[in-house]
Amino acid sequence: MILGFDTATPETTVAVVHGDEVLFEDAAGPGPDGRPVAGRALLGMVDEAAAAAGGWDRIATMAVGRGPGSFTGLRIAISTARAISQARRIPVAGVDSTAALAAGLRERAGEGRPVVGIVDARRGEVFAAADLGSGAGEPVVCAPGDLADALGEGLGGAVAGGDGAVRFRTEIEAIGCEIPADEDPANRLSARQICLLAAKMEPGGAHFPAGVTPKYMRRPDAERWLERNDGS
Amino acid sequence: MTQILAIETSCDDTCAAVLDGPRILSNVVSSQARLHARFGGIVPEVASRRHLELINPVIDAALEDAGRDLDAIDAIAVTTKPGLIGALLVGVNSAKSLAAATAKPLIPVDHLQGHVAAAYLEPDPIEPPFLALIASGGHTLLAEVREEGRFAIAGQTLDDAAGEALDKAARLLGLGFPGGPAIQREAEDGDPDAFPMPIAMAHDGSLDFSFSGLKTALVYAVRDLGPERTRERRADLAASFQAAVVGQLVAKLRRALDLGEWRSVALGGGVAANGPLRDRTAALCEERGIALKLLPFELCTDNAAMIGSAARFAEAIPYPRYLELDAAAR
Numbered sequence: 001m002i003l004g005f006d007t008a009t010p011e012t013t014v015a016v017v018h019g020d021e022v023l024f025e026d027a028a029g030p031g032p033d034g035r036p037v038a039g040r041a042l043l044g045m046v047d048e049a050a051a052a053a054g055g056w057d058r059i060a061t062m063a064v065g066r067g068p069g070s071f072t073g074l075r076i077a078i079s080t081a082r083a084i085s086q087a088r089r090i091p092v093a094g095v096d097s098t099a100a101l102a103a104g105l106r107e108r109a110g111e112g113r114p115v116v117g118i119v120d121a122r123r124g125e126v127f128a129a130a131d132l133g134s135g136a137g138e139p140v141v142c143a144p145g146d147l148a149d150a151l152g153e154g155l156g157g158a159v160a161g162g163d164g165a166v167r168f169r170t171e172i173e174a175i176g177c178e179i180p181a182d183e184d185p186a187n188r189l190s191a192r193q194i195c196l197l198a199a200k201m202e203p204g205g206a207h208f209p210a211g212v213t214p215k216y217m218r219r220p221d222a223e224r225w226l227e228r229n230d231g232s
Numbered sequence: 233m234t235q236i237l238a239i240e241t242s243c244d245d246t247c248a249a250v251l252d253g254p255r256i257l258s259n260v261v262s263s264q265a266r267l268h269a270r271f272g273g274i275v276p277e278v279a280s281r282r283h284l285e286l287i288n289p290v291i292d293a294a295l296e297d298a299g300r301d302l303d304a305i306d307a308i309a310v311t312t313k314p315g316l317i318g319a320l321l322v323g324v325n326s327a328k329s330l331a332a333a334t335a336k337p338l339i340p341v342d343h344l345q346g347h348v349a350a351a352y353l354e355p356d357p358i359e360p361p362f363l364a365l366i367a368s369g370g371h372t373l374l375a376e377v378r379e380e381g382r383f384a385i386a387g388q389t390l391d392d393a394a395g396e397a398l399d400k401a402a403r404l405l406g407l408g409f410p411g412g413p414a415i416q417r418e419a420e421d422g423d424p425d426a427f428p429m430p431i432a433m434a435h436d437g438s439l440d441f442s443f444s445g446l447k448t449a450l451v452y453a454v455r456d457l458g459p460e461r462t463r464e465r466r467a468d469l470a471a472s473f474q475a476a477v478v479g480q481l482v483a484k485l486r487r488a489l490d491l492g493e494w495r496s497v498a499l500g501g502g503v504a505a506n507g508p509l510r511d512r513t514a515a516l517c518e519e520r521g522i523a524l525k526l527l528p529f530e531l532c533t534d535n536a537a538m539i540g541s542a543a544r545f546a547e548a549i550p551y552p553r554y555l556e557l558d559a560a561a562r
């Protein structure tokens with residue numbers, strides 16, 4: 001059994017998957033103040049998921065969304081996964097959050113069309129990864145209008161989704177992508193996809209605590225300022 | 233006796249410790265000071281990232297040094313406030329996840345309670361009643377301790393912390409980070425009376441501290457001198473600034489001693505390592521005929537042993553009632 005979760009996007013999502021069967025699935029959107037609830041909600045949902053699976057001893061692998069996404073969200077999910085791994089000796093597999101989004105879109109779009117998982121990266125940019133039919137590639141970070149260039153693909157006819165796609169709908173539709181309605185579940189990352197992607201990983205894809213690292217895709221601002229000032 | 237695994241990540245040190253009651257079995261601190269030195273101060277995002285890298289190895293090291301398995305731990309304590317929110321989140325989520333995965337109780341601890349509770353640790357616990365002066369980069373606090381595990385705040389800083397003021401002064405003078413040791417080194421060759429510094433709230437009768445006026449005075453002095461003369465007079469500037477910071481800390485401590493009956497004074501926090509502060513506090517205590525208790529340096533700077541010490545006096549939350557526990561910046 002695989003217990004997986006992700007808090008890289010405003011959605012806090014947890015699932016337990018056994019083969020093709022989903023034994024547990026729960027999600028919490030942002031709170032009334034619009035902020036993600038991961039810090040408070042994640043562990044309770046994970047605890048419930050473990051109970052639904054019949055206890056931690058039944059969990060063979062944990063899977064965690066390692067981003068890209070909210071830096072704080074990544075740290076909440078990864079510190080939770082690592083601590084449980086440390087306590088229960090359960091290996092953890094890190095899964096790209098953009099790949100999980102793309103996998104959800106693939107279920108919806110069917111085969112034959114490109115899909116693009118797009119996470120709002122703030123500052124007018126997005127994190128995105130495209131799946132052209134053989135699984136999602138490496139994520140990129142760019143302005144929404146530059147997606148086709150950044151992914152190196154024509155995105156005409158692609159199905160795009162995620163909080164980044166919803167936020168920048170106009171720009172992304174302008175490059176030829178189709179985006180499901182704002183409220184469509186395909187725009188929300190599901191931990192079920194985190195589990196399913198982890199299940200497909202090669203043996204050895206799961207690690208004990210320190211092996212799972214976040215995919216920030218951006219350096220801290222202070223480092224960039226320092227470099228700019230050193231260079232001048 | 234209760235064995236506690238304690239975790240502290242409120243600022244720039246990743247810390248874990250194992251305690252058996254007041255006895256420290258291990259106390260692991262992975263300092264990020266060198267990482268932040270090139271920025272001239274602590275960068276929250278850099279600190280948060282480093283905490284995540286270090287937290288599990290540091291916890292492992294604390295258990296290993298203590299010769300304990302997680303199974304042998306009765307409760308997990310963690311700093312939940314105050315501090316850098318992103319940094320705290322790493323410790324809080326790690327601690328509550330470790331606790332939940334093993335159905336152990338969790339003990340949330342206030343960081344300042346930890347600094348004061350460092351005084352109760354063996355081998356030289358300090359017995360109340362005592363006055364504790366805690367000065368560091370994050371806080372400046374005068375605490376009245378009448379019984380173990382509790383204190384009343386007699387005074388605290390209204391703006392910058394003492395260590396923060398020293399950091400800012402060091403940056404202004406082109407000295408290193410952390411500022412306290414850099415200023416102290418530079419001040420050794422300087423005249424503490426060379427530059428007049430304002431004495432904050434000397435006459436208002438309060439026990440609170442304020443260091444922002446000092447920083448402003450230094451900014452003006454540096455501006456008036458110009459870059460070249462500032463370099464020439466750097467030792468005098470550092471000495472004058474340090475004397476003003478130490479002078480204010482000691483003046484408030486003196487006033488607090490006037491106001492009550494105290495058996496001893498405990499000095500803690502990273503700034504407690506400052507030589508002139510130790511000397512002047514020692515002189516004050518000798519004059520009053522009371523004992524000065526200097527905490528060992530590793531218990532002055534941020535550490536998890538002090539959090540484990542405070543946890544002995546805090547309420548343990550049984551599993552699973554802490555699952556929604558969150559960190560708080562203040």
Ligand SMILES: [Zn+2]
Nearest residue numbers: 347368370534
């Ligand atoms: Zn502190």
